[in-house]
Amino acid sequence: MAALAVFLALWLAYEPMLKAIARGRGVINTDMTVIRAAWMRTMAGRDNKFMDGQLLGHTLNSASFFASSNLILIAGAAGVLFGGEGAFKSASSLEVLKTSSRLLFEVQIALVLLTLARGLLDFIWAIRQMNYCLAVIGAAPQSEDAAFQAAYGDIAARLMNPALSAFNRGVRGYYFGLAAASWLFGPLAFVMVTLAAVALLVMRQRRSPAARAIRDLRRLIEGG
Template identity: 30%
Template sequence: MTAIQTFNLFSPLDLAALFWLVLAILWIGWRIESPPRGQPSVSILMMGFRREWMRNMISREPRVFDAQLIGNLRQGTAFFASASMIAIGGTLALMGNTEQLAGLVTDLTHGNAPAIVWEVKVLLVVALLANAFLKFVWSHRLFGYCAVLMASVPNDPDDPCTYPRAEQAADVNITAARSYNRAMRSVYFALASVAWLLGPVALMVAVVVTTAVLYRREFASESRASLLRVPSEARPPAT
């Protein structure tokens, strides 16, 4: 079966739902990482606190706490990278047994479609999980780079290299966190894309719900309100 024939197996509503998914991924990513100046997201607020962390590390002696914290961040990325690999393997195994999947979905939706349709829909989930895996791995590596940079920061605040090195460590830390957040969003939308097996309308609904959850957590959550509560005598973290 050619690519054009496979393309013709999907209805205009299926293509619209797929476009809706891509648009939602791009929009929520842009909204979180480039919010209006007066409405920062949790991710942007945490950037400031990460810079404050690196500055406060300069005068902290010993730096056992900092080492433990960066180690915990690396463990988190390693866990999700492993989980993504397992999910990819399970999804690929499902592609090799689409007959049972098609039978289950047919019972739920009372529809009928060739096996290639189910394989394409499952492949979308694999693509999003693979994207998440690659970003988790890169985030893990960047947190490792950050650990090395943190170790290179002199203990003497008067050393001319101290603050520039701390700023470098903060930049790498922020980049690692950004990659981690993008990977998590990819996992969320991978879960949402499973709804495509039930039809394009189900995919659209799942995308809307997922986008709403991400938006609430970044812009209307209790954790964000806590991050914004800064004592009046303290200066806000730099971004």
């Protein structure tokens, strides 16, 4: 149960922990909020907003793809979970799996199912919010008033940033879904894969070339 406690703590506390480490900057998720806000302010002052709709539509298609893939994985995990004694015997026959009882096996699969289900809900919420964003882009009036453009862009960003944050949480669910699945290989593997997944996520958020480029771009937008 200690391994499960480690997983749950890291899974549920990952995002608050990342925000605390970043303190408002220095990670992709927070730096991108500034870049998206700049995008929306530029969009509000642009005559032709076709490109903005296309860019957001591409992200919407990506979210729909991930949601569909997630649903397939959920169906597979649910099939195993509700497969009864036959599914347990088939899994127990594999030497690499460490599951001592049917109850433990069902809890292990249920955890995978739970992580995937949470990710699916995040994708669905992201898709809904992105559709709202498309309406906001389409409704943006032509205006030469710079103050109005900035205000409209900031409000649009307040809608877009939560949408993309939900999308990011959905993608992150795959990492934790893989970590949850590693419990089938024993508690030690469970802890090690969970720690590795979190370390990989943090590294990509803070130390990857993409993170450094986005950090520099944020500084440029903010004027240093």
